[in-house]
Amino acid sequence: MAFWHSSGRRYLRTEIVCLLLVLFTCLMLLDGCNVATQKRNVVTPEDTRLLDRGSRFLKAHMLDGQVYILSEWNVDSNEKIVSGAGELLSANRDILAEGIFSFPLDSVAIFETNRVHTSGAVMAMAVITGASVALTMYCIANPKACFGSCPTFYVEDGEKPILQAEGFSSSVAPSLEASDIDALYRAKPKRKEFDVMMKNEALETHVVRYADLLAVRRLEGGRIFASPDGAFWQATQIIQPARCNGPEGDCQKELRAFDGLERISQTYSTFLGAKETIDLEFDTLPDGNLGLVVASRQSLLSTYLFYQTLAYMGSSVADWMAQLERDDDLMRKAINRFDELLGGIEILVQDKTGSWISATQVCENGPLATDVRVVPLPNLGSGFQKIRLHFTKGDWRLDWVAMAVLEREVAPLMLQPVRVRHNTDLDEIAQKSLLDTSQVLVTLPGDIYTLTYRLPDDFNKYELFLKSQGYYIEWIRDEWLAEEDPARAAMMFLNPEKALHVLAPEFKRIESVMEESFWRSRYAR
Amino acid sequence: MRAKLVVGTTVCVFLSILVSGCASTTAPRGWLPTPGEAEKEAYGAWISVKCNNGSSEQIADGEFIAVRKESLFVLTQDSLTAIALNQVERGKLTTYDAEHQLLAGWTTVGALTTPSHGWFLVLSFPLWIISGSIATVAHSYAPIEKFPADSWEDLRKYARFPQGLPEGLDRRTMKSKPE
Numbered sequence: 001m002a003f004w005h006s007s008g009r010r011y012l013r014t015e016i017v018c019l020l021l022v023l024f025t026c027l028m029l030l031d032g033c034n035v036a037t038q039k040r041n042v043v044t045p046e047d048t049r050l051l052d053r054g055s056r057f058l059k060a061h062m063l064d065g066q067v068y069i070l071s072e073w074n075v076d077s078n079e080k081i082v083s084g085a086g087e088l089l090s091a092n093r094d095i096l097a098e099g100i101f102s103f104p105l106d107s108v109a110i111f112e113t114n115r116v117h118t119s120g121a122v123m124a125m126a127v128i129t130g131a132s133v134a135l136t137m138y139c140i141a142n143p144k145a146c147f148g149s150c151p152t153f154y155v156e157d158g159e160k161p162i163l164q165a166e167g168f169s170s171s172v173a174p175s176l177e178a179s180d181i182d183a184l185y186r187a188k189p190k191r192k193e194f195d196v197m198m199k200n201e202a203l204e205t206h207v208v209r210y211a212d213l214l215a216v217r218r219l220e221g222g223r224i225f226a227s228p229d230g231a232f233w234q235a236t237q238i239i240q241p242a243r244c245n246g247p248e249g250d251c252q253k254e255l256r257a258f259d260g261l262e263r264i265s266q267t268y269s270t271f272l273g274a275k276e277t278i279d280l281e282f283d284t285l286p287d288g289n290l291g292l293v294v295a296s297r298q299s300l301l302s303t304y305l306f307y308q309t310l311a312y313m314g315s316s317v318a319d320w321m322a323q324l325e326r327d328d329d330l331m332r333k334a335i336n337r338f339d340e341l342l343g344g345i346e347i348l349v350q351d352k353t354g355s356w357i358s359a360t361q362v363c364e365n366g367p368l369a370t371d372v373r374v375v376p377l378p379n380l381g382s383g384f385q386k387i388r389l390h391f392t393k394g395d396w397r398l399d400w401v402a403m404a405v406l407e408r409e410v411a412p413l414m415l416q417p418v419r420v421r422h423n424t425d426l427d428e429i430a431q432k433s434l435l436d437t438s439q440v441l442v443t444l445p446g447d448i449y450t451l452t453y454r455l456p457d458d459f460n461k462y463e464l465f466l467k468s469q470g471y472y473i474e475w476i477r478d479e480w481l482a483e484e485d486p487a488r489a490a491m492m493f494l495n496p497e498k499a500l501h502v503l504a505p506e507f508k509r510i511e512s513v514m515e516e517s518f519w520r521s522r523y524a525r
Numbered sequence: 526m527r528a529k530l531v532v533g534t535t536v537c538v539f540l541s542i543l544v545s546g547c548a549s550t551t552a553p554r555g556w557l558p559t560p561g562e563a564e565k566e567a568y569g570a571w572i573s574v575k576c577n578n579g580s581s582e583q584i585a586d587g588e589f590i591a592v593r594k595e596s597l598f599v600l601t602q603d604s605l606t607a608i609a610l611n612q613v614e615r616g617k618l619t620t621y622d623a624e625h626q627l628l629a630g631w632t633t634v635g636a637l638t639t640p641s642h643g644w645f646l647v648l649s650f651p652l653w654i655i656s657g658s659i660a661t662v663a664h665s666y667a668p669i670e671k672f673p674a675d676s677w678e679d680l681r682k683y684a685r686f687p688q689g690l691p692e693g694l695d696r697r698t699m700k701s702k703p704e
Contacts, residue, residue: 037667038560038621042682057564065691067567091691092700093567109688116560 043111048075055113058084063109065091068101080105150472151206151443152368154197155464158188161197167211167468169366172306174207175325179469181214181226182364183372185258185295187464189455193418196451196466200443203475208441210434213453214412214465224463225293225374225404228362232412232465233291233374235404241280241387244401251278258295258372258400267301267394269508272500273341276393280401282385288405291374292347292359292387295400298367300514302342302395304507305499309492310474314484317476334493341496342392347375350386370399376406394511412465419452440470550619551586553704557622557668568702569685570670572599574616576608588702589618591690592681598690605696610677618670620683 043050051058058073060082070084083102087095153165165182187194196213200206214232216224222236244252246263254263255278268274313320324335344363348356359378364371389401420431430449433441443449455462492499550557552571569589574597576583585608587601596607670680681687 037623038563040563040620040682042687055564059567061686061688063688063691065686065694069565069567089567091686091694092698093685093702109691112682112687114564116564 037116039115041113043113045105045108045111048077048105048111051075051111052113052115055115057086057114058082059112059114060103060108061110061112062107066096067093068103070101075105075111077105082108150204150366151208151211151468151470152199152201153182153184153211153466153468154199155184155187156190156195157186158190162186163369165371165466165468166366166368167198167208167466168470168472169364171471172474173321173324174471177207177209177469177471179467181230182369182466182468183226184464184466185372189459189462189464192455192457192459194453194455194459194464196453198443198449198451200445200447203445203477205473205475206443206447206470207472208434208443208468208470209437209439210470211417211451211466211468213415213417213455214467215415215455215462216410216412216465217456217458217461218463219407222407223404224410225291225372226465227291227374227376228360228364232410233376233404234407234410235291235293235374236407237286237405238293239282239285239403239405241401241403242283243281244278246278247276255280255398255401258370260399262370262397262399264299264397265394266511267392267504267507270501270504272301272305272392272394272504272507273497274393275390278389278398280387280389282387282403285385285403286405289376289379289407291376291404291406293372293374293400293402293404294345294347294362294389294398295370295372296345296362296364296396296398297370298365299395299397300367300511301392301507302365303367304510304514305338305342305492305503307474308483308503308506309489310476311481311483312485312489312492314476314481314486314489316484316486316489320489334496338496341500342395344391345396345398346390347377348388348390349377350388356388367397370397372400374404374406413456413462414467415453415455417451418454421450421452423448437469445475552619555704556702557619560621563621567685569600570618570620570683572597572616572618574599574608575614576612577614578609578612582614589680589684590699591684591686592677593689597677598684600685600699600701602701605699613673616672618672618680618683620668620670623668 041050041052041055056071058068058070058075060068060070062068067089068082068084068086069089070082070086073082073084073086075082081102082105083100085100086098088097088101090096150169150171151167152163153167154161155164156162164184164186167182168178168180170176171178184196194213196211198208198211216232216234218224219234219236222234223238225233225235227233240256241252244250244255247265251263254261263278265276310317344361346361347359349359350356357378360375362373362375364373387401387403389398416435417431420427420434422430427449430441433439434451441449488499488502491502550571551573557571558566558568569591572585572587572589574585576585585599585601585606587599587606590598590600590605592598592610595610597610597613599606599608670683672680681689
């Protein structure tokens with residue numbers, strides 16, 4: 001925890017921490033002390049307008065001591081009828097009948113409703129878990145621009161460590177735990193022992209189940225690419241497009257090589273889900289299996305939408321996340337709907353009749369590391385030359401697009417870490433956690449783990465990939481809590497199309513500065 | 526060294542808070558419903574009453590059955606007992622199982638993740654322990670209603686029969702909640 005001095009200098013005092021400890025203890029002792037809690041209400045038949053209609057169950061206590069416990073209940077004050085599905089219990093609470101019931105309102109002695117809530121204590125714990133921390137001026141100015149990511153992975157490119165992968169970017173809750181394969185396309189091992197640095201650079205808790213290295217031997221002059229379905233392809237010839245046209249005009253300069261020069265667009269000013277296309281033409285393509293190589297990463301649009309949703313949830317975020325964990329259908333449908341609206345990069349090929357045929361989508365999420373992937377294309381015979389990319393405007397940063405001749409599918413060697421260091425210290429417990437899939441390694445902001453893998457003797461002939469699995473939990477920032485808005489949170493889930501319209505002006509205001517703010521707010525020791 | 530001192534101090538604080546702070550109940554293990562179960566059950570809350578009739582003190586523990594104008598009814602292990610309201614010294618109702626041990630577990634797990642923080646442990650470990658302990662204790666009191674209360678009207682809703690003891694009910698045939 002950091003405290004700002006009036007002079008603006010930030011300093012840390014354990015004396016202050018101790019004082020807080022004493023204060024907390026005193027508060028606890030002086031104040032006799034406010035998972036789930038339950039709130040119960042009782043209402044007489046004359047006051048049915050006071051019934052809690054949001055209660056899942058209605059208990060109708062009868063004059064003779066029996067009770068109806070009803071779900072999907074209704075109390076019609078005009079017709080003076082109570083109806084619902086459930087059980088009738090005796091005074092001793094034995095089940096007398098089950099089914100659908102309907103009975104007169106005036107036969108009821110008293111109604112009882114109960115509401116279960118996430119307890120305030122649990123919400124406090126959720127906020128602690130999603131701890132609020134004062135951040136830099138960049139985050140205060142642009143709260144949704146605060147750095148966030150899943151684990152980031154750095155490898156040597158022959159000179160220095162570079163960011164090459166971000167693991168399981170979409171796994172923002174335990175129930176969304178997933179595995180992810182990332183190409184370490186620029187990795188250049190110098191020796192048999194190869195290090196991968198795994199960092200937690202955000203205000204998040206990362207839960208990593210494993211991080212394995214996949215090594216595939218490549219042919220002389222060729223490369224290996226992973227496809228969206230997890231297959232690995234040996235590629236020989238790689239062909240640049242002859243022409244590239246987007247809404248801005250010629251885009252060949254940005255897409256001709258994997259060089260860090262990205263083709264970027266801005267979102268549409270009134271609808272964040274608006275689409276755009278890029279058309280590519282190749283002069284001559286050889287026969288055989290072809291695949292489109294795409295090097296891309298997301299812009300910060302998805303990050304913004306996710307963080308904004310968390311901000312709208314505010315102090316109720318634990319309630320929402322608990323619903324997701326309970327496998328709530330509505331929540332999952334809403335998440336899927338957002339995915340559908342924004343989508344990935346759809347790859348279309350033009351057949352001989354001039355029709356566009358969808359090949360597949362590239363959906364590698366994450367705004368940090370450019371991922372390189374190949375999309376095997378349908379065999380349309382010789383002559384086809386045109387490819388179309390169709391995606392959400394402003395959602396993707398494209399670095400390279402090329403056609404590859406796919407020789408054959410190959411299988412990778414799977415390598416587990418032979419050594420793990422936490423910062424500079426050997427950490428056998430961490431290593432054990434990563435080797436045993438029934439365990440997990442939990443990392444917190446600032447953690448750096450160096451994972452060492454042992455490559456085959458001819459290590460420089462291998463293409464390397466990282467396969468990781470896990471999930472991560474965002475820490476709720478103070479600045480986000482100020483935006484708590486249950487109605488807007490509901491909009492994000494119940495009407496995501498509308499949300500993409502409503503949020504467009506707000507996002508446009510920060511879109512141009514978001515990138516810089518984001519990278520400046522990385523958590524570092 | 527500093528980290529060890531902080532950890533040691535806060536563990537002591539944690540234990541003292543949990544030992545002295547959390548609410549307790551005389552309800553048998555497994556008797557109390559969870560909040561979710563309580564939505565669908567129709568038994569009364571667990572009541573513990575200390576009463577004094579002028580010559581002796583008695584404690585009655587059991588299910589809160591009903592309250593009438595001048596009496597409250599408790600179903601103890603043996604029978605349905607009527608207690609005059611004017612003889613009630615004090616007591617408490619436990620309306621559901623707060624499951625606060627889950628929060629205590631959460632606190633412990635959260636605190637145990639902090640050693641990976643290095644120097645940050647000095648801050649995050651106490652934060653977890655202190656805040657988690659307070660949250661745990663607070664949560665343990667959520668289902669508790671103490672009395673004497675301002676009005677028994679507020680407490681009758683936790684009875685098996687919130688409408689009052691039904692006329693014509695055969696008290697001899699009253700059955701306890703199965704364990």
